Amino acid sequence: MKKLLLMLCAVVMLGATACGDDKGGGSADGGGDETVVGLVAPQTGFAANYGPEAQQGIDMALAKLGKDSSVKIKIVTADEDVLDASKTLERVKKMVETDGAEIVLGPVFGSTQQAVAPYLSGRGLPWFSFLGAGKDLATKGSAFIWPGADSLTAGPLGTYAAEELGYKKIATLAPDYAYGHDTMDGAVKEFEAAGGKVAQQQWVPLGTTDMLQYATAMDTSVDALLMWLVPTDAxxxxxxxxxxxIKVPLLMFQGVFDPTFQEVGEQLVGEIGLNEYNPDLDNAANNDFVAAYGDEFDGIPNQTTAFAYTVTNAIVSGLEKSDGEASLEALRKALDGLELDTVIGPASYNADGIASSNRTVVKAAKGADGRYVWEPVKTYEGIGAPK
Amino acid sequence: MQIVANGVSIGAVLFLMAAGLSLLIGSMGVLNLAHGAVYMAGAYLGWTICVDNGLPLPVAVIGAGVGTALIGVLFERLFHLIGGQADQQILLSFGLVEVLVNLSQWIWGAVAKSPFQVSWLAGSVKVGSASIPVARLAIAVVGFLVAALLWFVQDRTRVGAIVRAGMDDPSMVRALGINLDLVVAGVFVLGSAVAGIAGVMGGLVLGASSAQAIDVLLLALIVVVVGGVGSVVGTFSAAILIGVLDAYSRSWLPEMSSVVLYALMALVLVVRPTGLSGRAAR
Structure with a gap:
């Protein structure tokens, strides 16, 4: 029994250490006036894809900067531990106090954002969320939130379900943490405002991988299931x-990203989703980005890469306008109302640092080349920032 | 009824995860923290064979079983080299976890693989008022078969008698001229093969990811603590109990679901430290 107890203690230690360590990362052109930007995103664990995918987007944005550019950026990285926000906070402190980060890109997950935001705002350091955040982190803190506030970003899906599809009663399914609640609340609010009712809400604890019970417990008398889960869980x-x-139609906020979408696409054909990003959007900025990504990585970019690319471009635009001044005040002033030509169309940050941008209702289909795609159906403009 | 069915199906996966570990601790006294990583390797091997190459699921089960048995051969030799010191075993298995996890990320990437799709296991069947996906039934069937086979070998064969005798009094077994090292090496390889098979069957509902190296180990340890080491019947009973308890707690007390499992483990450690089977670890 002593051995078993020893083993249990060791497993706890292993769980704590197996999540990796922070490390300095790649850089753009080094120079005397370079701005140090710290990327905080998961590099290990169940969400380990976020870090490398974000790094791809950052690298693509920085590769566009010529040697004569007035903006020079050096990237340092830290692993975001999704299940232990305090550990991530320590890594962010090291990133700022030792590695000299002046701007932070990330973190990704709401629980981590809540943990590091007081530290960053306390030091007056601007941080750029590239996959959403609660709006208070911008209005009462030092965040810039792309592509918009969590509580507003999924709203068009609720509107579309009620007004275009005529659904009266829905169920919801989302992870039981801040982002899941905020996005679902936003969509539900719009659905109810349009006359709909919510019959059932299920919340999935973080780290749950067995989804059977949520399917078996679902109220199948509803018109549709409004859901968001990370791609592998979805x-x-x-x-x-x-x-x-179960035949109840799905309303999938964010759908399912590649590469997972290609694994389950056959089971999703015909379902409706709402994308913040969609590689099949037809605009010049996105077409250039998708082509460049294909040349560099021989594939199709997903949202994490696209938005890390977009926000890095926004940081560069802000630094260009502020003459390299990286303070919160300078960047807020530089980016306020600045029109950004992004992969999801025209967008801008408001004075509080919250972006408003386009959302696209999509439908899952199988393309002519056999690849599963989310076909754009309807675009809602100016979503994400409070009116 | 539905909740019980959900619990039994996940309990079968838990049994497959934990059976090898229980035998390893019970028969060899080896603290193999890399057991979850072996499960993970089985899941990825199964994905490569079944999903990536489109081969039948039974081929994936056999392939992953053989692959992880070979990993078991390597691991057994390493554990044999360092002897029976618990601290050294833990350090060694720490290293083996890191090696396997990093190898898996290098080979299969950091993105988790979604649950395997096997066309003949699609759909569900009605059992009373419960709907049970066919894939879950397949997992339960494999779990019951493996449990029956392990029980038969352990309780009804000469090899099983040697293993049981070796757990209780290894010196006496050696004094009878039996090569106990060879027997326990066989148990190590068998335990690793079962972990690999568990990876493939578990992959039908859980997919494959490098995080499973730790997640699975923790679940398997809870099963081993509750069931008692070295007992197939104890491990099986504990796995089904924990599967059903977990399903009920997730349904009735979702915020407390993980606490319930740890509370059960703590209770067993305090009230009956030898677990359901009542056999002490070597």
Whole structure:
């Protein structure tokens, strides 16, 4: 029994250490006046894809800067521990106090954002969320939030469900943490404002991988299930949902990203989603970005890469306008109302640092080349910032 | 009924995860923290065979079982080299976890693989008022078969008798001229193969990811603590109990679901430290 107890203690230690360590990362052109930007995103664990995907977007944005550019950026990185925000906070402190980060890009997850935001705002350091955040982190802190506040970003899906699809009663499914609640609340608010009712809400604890119980517990008398889960969890849920033969239509905030989408696309054809980013959007900035990504990585970019690219471009635009001044005040002033030509169309930050941008309602389909795609159906403009 | 069915199906996966570990601790006294990483390797091997190459699921089960058995051979030799010191075993298995996790990320990437899709396991069947996905039934069937096979070998064969005798009094077994090292090496390899098979079957509902190296180990340890080491029947009973308890707690007390499992483990450690089977670890 002593051995078993020893083993249990060791497993706890292993769990704590196996999540990796922070490390200095790649850089753009080094120079005397370079601005140090710190990327905070998961590099290990169940969300380990976010860090490398964000790094791709940053590298692509920095590669566009010529040697004569007035803006020079050096990137340092830290691993975001999704299950231990205090550990991430320590890494962010090291990133700022030792590595000299003047601007922070990330973190990704709401629980981590809540943990590091007081430290960053206390030091007056600007930080740029590239995958959403609660609006208070901008209005009462030092965040810049792209592509918009969590509580507003999914609203058009609720509007579309009620007004275009005529749904009266829905169920919801989302992770049981800040981002899941904020996005679902936003969509539900718009759905109810348009006359709809919510019959059931299920919240999935963070780290849950077995989705069967949520499928079996679902109220199948509803018109649709409004859901958001991270791609692999969404894929697992859809697999159980289909196995159980449930026919209730899905309304998928963010759909399912590649590469997971290609694994489960057959089971999603015909379902409706709402994308913040969609590689099939037809605008010049996105077409250039997708082509450049294909040349560099021989694939199709996902939202994490696209938005890390977009926000890095925004930081560069802000630094160009502020003559390299990286303070919160200078960047807020530089970016306020500055029109940004982004991969999801025209967008801008408001005076509080919250972006307003386009959202696209999409439908899952199989393309002519056999690849599963989210086909754009309807675009809602100016979403994400409080009116 | 639905909740019980959900719990039994995940309990079968838990049994497959924990069976090898229980035998390893019970028969060899080896603290193999890399057991979850072996499960993970089985899941990825299964994904490569079944999903990436489109081969039938039974081929994936056999392939992953053989692959992880080979990993088990390597691990057993390493554990044999360092002897029976618990601290050295833990340090060694720490290193093996890191090696396997990093190798898996290098080979298969950091993005988790979604649950395997096997066309003949699609759909569900009605059992009373419950709907049970066919894939879950397949997992339960494999779990029951492996449990029955392990029980038969352990309780009804000469090899099983040697293993059980070795757990209780290794010196006496050696004094009888039995090569106990060879027997326990066989148990190590068998335990690793079962972990690999568990990875493939678990992959039908959980997919494959490098995080499983730790997640699975923790779940398997809870099962081993509750079931008692070295007992197939104890491990099986504990796995089903924990699967059903977890399903009920997630349904009735979702905020407390993980606490319930740890509370059960703590209770067993305090009230009955030898677990359901009542056999002490070597």
């Amino acid at each position: 894929a697992a849920f859809v697999r159980e949902y289909r196995n159980l033969g």
